[in-house]
Amino acid sequence: MACRCGAAGPAAPCRPISQYVLKVHSRCDLSCDHCYVYQEADQTWRDKPVRMAASTVRAAAARIAEHARAHDLPAVHVVLHGGEPLLLGPAGLREVLAELRAALTPGVVLDLRMQTNGVLLDEELCRLLVAYEVKIGVSLDGDRAANDRHRIFAHGGSSHAHARRALALLRRPEFRGSYAGILCTIDLRNDPDQVYSALLAEAPPRIDLLLPHATWDRPPRRPPGVATPYADWLGRIHRRWVDDGRPVPIRLFEALTSGAGGGTEAVGLAPADLLVVETDGSWEQVDSLKVAFHGAAGTDLDVFAHPVDEAARHPGVAIRQEGLAGLCATCRACPVVSRCGGGLYPHRWRTGTGFDNPSVYCADLQALIAIVDSAPASDRAGARRPGDAPAPAGAGGRGPRSPGIPVPRSAESVGDRAVDPAADRLLAEIAGGHGGPWALDVLAQTQLSITRVLLETWRDITGGSAAWELLAELDATAGDAVGAVLAHPFVRPWLVRQLARRGTPDVDLVPALAVVAAVRAGVEAVVEVPVRGGALVLPALGRLTVGDERAGEVRTAPGGLHIRVGSVSRTVPLDGAGPTPTGWQPVRRPPIADAMITIEDVDPERNCYGQPVAPTLDDDAADALGATLALARLAVHRDVPAHGVALDAGLRAVVPLAPDRLAPWRSATARQAFGAIAVAEMSDADAMAVLLVHEWQHGKLGALMDLYDLVDPGSSVRIPVAWRPDPRPVEGALQGAYAHLAVTEVWHARATADRPDAQVARGHLVRYRDWTREAVEALLGAGALTDLGERFVGRMGHVLEELRADQG
Structure with a gap:
């Protein structure tokens, strides 16, 4: 791309710069002894202004904007740094x-970030940073003992409580969108497992583990006789991280796994794409160069007289953009050079040879790459990608692991190039009213992760058991089987109910879950399962009526179950090869080819909808409901195929509601029971199709709102809606509007089709379309949505306009 910014100097090619660090304040309220700004070879901070003047900010912003527009950059990334910003x-x-913001928008997407020690962060600052969409990274080195080795006040006091208070603020729903992650500097004297646990407890969207800055002149601390202590230390965390199912992205591990660098200069061969602006307006190279020698980061250029292109041509900047060609001969010949990239540029410094050396951490990087590569192939294949979301807080530790979930609630940590585009894709797919297999899988995996966290909490309360150990063992050897069992829609409602009791549990579901997981995995096992209400219930399999006994012994075997309750033994065939014993009620499946929907009328946890559910159906009633569901599914695919795809991708169970002659058209969704809906029994397949689409909208939106705050949680606004006599809370209005959007699409399809009831359908279309449009307009005008919520509802409005235009 030709440069159009008019830079002075030789006509060298311009490599655009998209990342900038603004040193807005050059002093700090802590006195960390490992700080490269104040404690290393470069002491130029002493001659810098304490804070960046308004005129300097204005000049820097103008230079960045000039460069972005000249090079047609779609986005730039600015980190506010210090000192302490x-x-x-x-x-x-x-x-x-x-x-x-004024200089760069509109026209250029501005990604603003900040790195802070968190000491001064309070609610007022959080509100300001959220308002300006600033993502905040906080420095924390682990638990108090680890953090206080270095991150202390000048008087020697601890900063640990201050940092944790800041992180607690960022976890609050109203500020969570600005939580970018935690930066942790390694100290070999700290226990890596304790550091990992302490960081994970703060529920960070991302963790950056940093090698302490060092050079060949000032090598890092190494215990005698240990060849690769930093790889050993990091390796312990990596093994635990993998065992835990990678519950949070750790940038160094992801970068070494992919070999692409992962948005970090620490490893990889991707060109460096960053300039620093000091408080006096000086252009500087990456400021970690301050560990090398006095003045190492300087360029003798500034924002007042020199455009970005001229700073980008500086030899110290340019060489970091040359990839392999910019490395020493030793590195160029190394077989893993594409993975480590020669390590961080400042870590190569040696007096006499400059930066023409391998990293002082070369041996550790090679050993760490070997550790990363030694992870089981299945784990590496399932590794998180940069931008994947963390599992919810507490997902690590003992027990079943939490899977990776794409699409975070908040953005990537400070220094990343951009927010994961998967987030925009998910919002767009769901806001459009449908959601394909990819989007529904994202929602399902998120819900599964939440269930895993709740199950881990349940274990902490009740303690271990043989059933729990079996479940954990199966999770390690047959994770898909355990995941399928935990995804049963009524596991999470049971966990929520039990955890709310905080007392003696009424029943432990874990043994039954272990049995079902063993069946799915084809593993022989023996488990004692509690009896509930006179029956031995196995989620997603069925129920055996056994009477007043307290427990039964269940033995899994190929093709079936052997169950002993008291002195009575029964064999339950699961492959249809033998007679069904008296009292066994299997979970029923409607006659729908290639679909995973069941009729759930045996699981006691299905009674979570706030209205009575039907008792177990007899065979005729079950067959009739199954036939109606099969025809209703065909009707959905006929009317709005995209909704049919969404149903097939995520709906797993239909719960029959108790009959009510005064309200025959009834349906419901439970927020905790993702993948299931409840409907009244009926024979009208077209009516059932509308109910399925309507309720599945609620299920999708509820799962999405477990990932994103679409509604301001502090809002007390209530919105009048046409379908209810009372004004609704904002979330209730949004849920109703989203469900009615789908119903509008169904009636639109029927009104525009060659059908005898097209005129009736047109009346329904107008009513639901008007209801939804009025609600969308009220939601957008209420000032109670988050930015993501406004985008989401705005997209709903576009869909409505397209329907109206299509109708004419």
């Missing part, structure tokens, strides 16, 4: 942020 205070930060 929060020392600017709310007024100073607002001035900087407003200047950057």
Whole structure:
């Protein structure tokens, strides 16, 4: 791409720069002894202004905007740094942020981030940073003992409680969108397992583990006789991280796994794409160069007289953009050079040979790559990608692991190039009213992760058991089988109910889950399962009526179950090869080819809809409901195929509701029971199709709102809606509008088809379309949606307009 910014100097090719660090305050309220700014070879900070002047901010913003537009950059990324940027205070930060936004938008997407020690972070600053869409990374080295080795006040006091208070603020729903992650500097004296646990407890969207800055002149601390202590330390965390199912992205591990660098200069061969602006307006190279020698990061250029292109041509910047060609001969000949990229540029410094050396951590990087590669192939294949979301807090530790979930609630940590585009894709697919297999899988995996966390909490309360150990063992050897069992829609409602009791549990479902997982995995096992209400219930398999006994012994075997309750033994065939014993009621399946829907009328946890569910159906009633469901599914595919795809991709169970002659058209969704809906029994397949689509909308939106805050949680606004006599809370109005959007599509399809009831369908279309449009307009005008919520509802409005235009 030709440069159009008019830079002075030789006509060298311009490699665009999209990432900038603004040192908005050059002093710090901590006195960390491992800080490269104040404690290393470069002491130029002493001659810099304490804070960046408004005129300097304005000049820097103008240079960045000029460069972005000249090179047609779609986005730029600016990190506010220091020192400690929060020392600017709310007024100073607002001035900087407003200047950057004014200079760069519209036309260029501005990704704003901040790295802070968190000491000064409070609610006022959080509200300001959220308002300006600033993503915040907090520095924390682990538990108090680990953190206080280095991150202390000048008087020697601990900063640990301050950092944790800041992280607690960022976890609050109203601020969670600005939580970018945790930066942790390694110290070999800290226990890696304790550090990992402490960081995971803060529920970070991402963790950055940093090698302490060092050079060949000032090598890192190494215990005598240990060849690769940093690889050994990191390797312990990596093994636990893999065992835990990678519950949170750790950038160094992901970068070494992919070999692409993962948005970090620490490893990989991707060109460096970053410039620093000091408080006096000087252009500088990456500021970690301060560990090398006094003045190492300088360029003798500034924002007032020199455009970005000229700074980008500086030899110290340019060489970091040359990839393999910029490395020493030793690195170029190394078989893993594409993975480590020669390590961090400053770590190569040696007096006499400059940066023409391998990293001082070369041996550790090679050993760490071997550790990463030694992870089981299945685990590496399932590794998180940059931008994948963390599992919810507490997902690590003992027991079944939490799977990776794409699409985070918040953005990537400070320094990443962009927010994962998967997030935009998910919102767009769901907001459009449908959601294909990919989107429904994202929602399902998120719900599964939440269930795993709740199950882990249940274990902590009740303690271990033989059934739990079996379940954990199966999760390690047959994870798909365990995942399928935990995805049963009524496992999470049971966990929520039991955890709310906080007392003696009424029943432990884990043994039954272990049995079902063993059956799915084809593993022979013997488990004692509690009896519930006179029956031995096996979720997603069926129920055996046994009477007043307290427990039964269940033995899994190929093709079936052998169950002993008291002195009576029964064999339950699961392959249809033998007679069904008296009292066995299997979970029923409607006659739908290639679909996984069941009629759930035996699981006691199905009674979670706030209205009575039907008792177990007799065979005739079950067959009739199954036939109606099969025809209703065909009707959905006929009317709006995209809704049919969404149903097939995520709906797993239909619960019959108790009959009510005064309200024959009834249906319901339970927020905790993703994958299931409840409907009244009926013979009208077209009516059933509308109910299925309507309720599945609620299920999808509820799962999405477990990932994203679409509604301001502090809002007390109530919105009048046409379908209810009372004004609804914002979330209730959004749920209703989203469900009615799908119903509008169904009636639109029927009104525009060659059908005898097309005129009736047109009346329904107008009513639901108007209801939904009015609700969308009220939601957008209420000021109670988050930015993501406004985008979501705005997309719903576009779908409505397309339907109206299509109707004419």
